[in-house]
Amino acid sequence: MSIDLQTVKKIASLSRISVSDAEAQAMVPELNNILGWVEQLGEVDVTGVQPMTAVIPNHQRLREDAVTDGDVRDKVLANAPQAEHGFFAVPKVIE
């Protein structure tokens, strides 16, 4: 399976990374090399094998349903590129 310029642009768009045509062009062979190399996994017989989801057996814990955090609005906003009136600010999204 090999990917072309259009696919690279689609992946970049899904990744929310803007790329120029030249950058996308340069990525075509790079990504194809890496994907071509990982495709060797297809030759492994995995009949009856369950996909691994946890490396070390561990149980999911339940915690008490209680408020243990919060009331830290200013801390949460402290590193925002733009915060106004106690909110994160973003470009206008509704006309």
Add this chain to the structure above:
Amino acid sequence: MPNSTDKNALTDLTVAEIRDGFRGGAFSAREVAEAFNANVAAAKALNAFIVETPEKALEAADAADRAKAAGEALKPLAGVPIGMKDLFCTEGVQTTAASHMLEGFTPTYESTVSKKLWDAGAGMLGKLNLDQFAMGSSNETSYFGNVISPWKRKGGDNAALAPGGSSGGSSAAIAARLCPAATGTDTGGSIRQPAAFTGISGIKPTYGRCSRWGIVAFASSLDQAGPMARTVRDNAILLESMAGFDPKDSTSLDLEVPRWEAGLSSDLRGRKVGIPKEYRPDGLNAEIAALWDRGIEWLKDAGAEVVEVSLPHTQYALPTYYIIAPAEASSNLARYDGVRYGQRDLPDGAGLQDMYAATRAAGFGPEVKRRIMIGTYVLSAGFYDAYYTQAQKVRALIARDFELAFEKCDLLLTPTAPSASFALGEKQADPLAMYLNDVFTVPASLAGLPAMAVPGGLDAQGLPLGLQIIGRALDEQSVLNAGLAIEERAGFAARPEKWW
């Protein structure tokens, strides 16, 4: 113990020697902190630190000195200054993951592992440089520039060498005596490979031993914090303070932290060490193969029985890793959207989607973009099963290989990396060649097993080579003990000649 006025001698001490010398009154904690602060300040040429925090080191030292003067019980790491990889969030101190994206990010909270270390009395010398978002094996992807290894090839070759990665600031700083120990994180070898490249030791504990809370996430099913230092004992000391249950990390193991330092013993009688035959491919570097053979003899000398074992899926570990790690990274790094923290790039008239794309184009380096895009692709509709599900199945087979091998032995001995350190720039043009650095370290990461690198000797160029010990899940003690047996027999005392 050194004379308290000899600053060089203080920075040559191990963590254990600093701890014990401070307790015994041979020197004050402030003298130690000042000596390391001076070494850090004088080593700009290595570019090991992104932020230096001499005042934090002095503050912790003064607290230790005051506690001692008042006759209070001393904390386990009282008087010991350390370096903190800049992947651990530190309250009030910039945390960047060596990225432009997080330049200026000043956490309002402290990572669990760093907090545990400060609570144990350690002081912070600064935030250590690394590969950007911990993605790299040579520390060449940092937005803040390459870390330069303190080591040089012998014979007048002046090439700047790689300190390994991603914990390259940590490895360079320890080898250059800028700090006696440091934190690292290891996703596919990021503690062990840099340790091997710089002639120091480092251990990646069992997945879940150290909390991931507050560590900038790369691949969450693989990321594990661990210590790096010059001796096995120092690693045991540090790990005791770093490990432990944390309800804020859903994969944290709710287990007592063993007394690893007290349990150290290099007597390996009755232990079986497996030598995985798949780790000796055709074309394995002859000096690495010879060191491995010496390692086998050292472990036999310590009383261990050596047996050959097979890990048949070894060759698939790297491609499995390079599906799973980018997949998880693409998901984890989706948080960098220019809204909540970090950089924002808002072109004139741009809408929200354009802002995301511009922010991420400007904030991420080429290797980070490459991995996010690989991850996005293997998780995308139509390809998920062929790539990601298949990789998760092969990962299960790799873990089963280890389980079966550990029916025949207690530990595994392998090389740490396929080569000694290489020159900066030498492998950067080819991402795949760089990925192959992790060929011996990635399998244990995929299986979540504890694994340690210890220095074994120098190659013909005068550069350090390391051996790796892999243990059963939760059996860090046996890993440390075998590491100690090698350390005692290798007698590795080489250090880089100061040029910086």
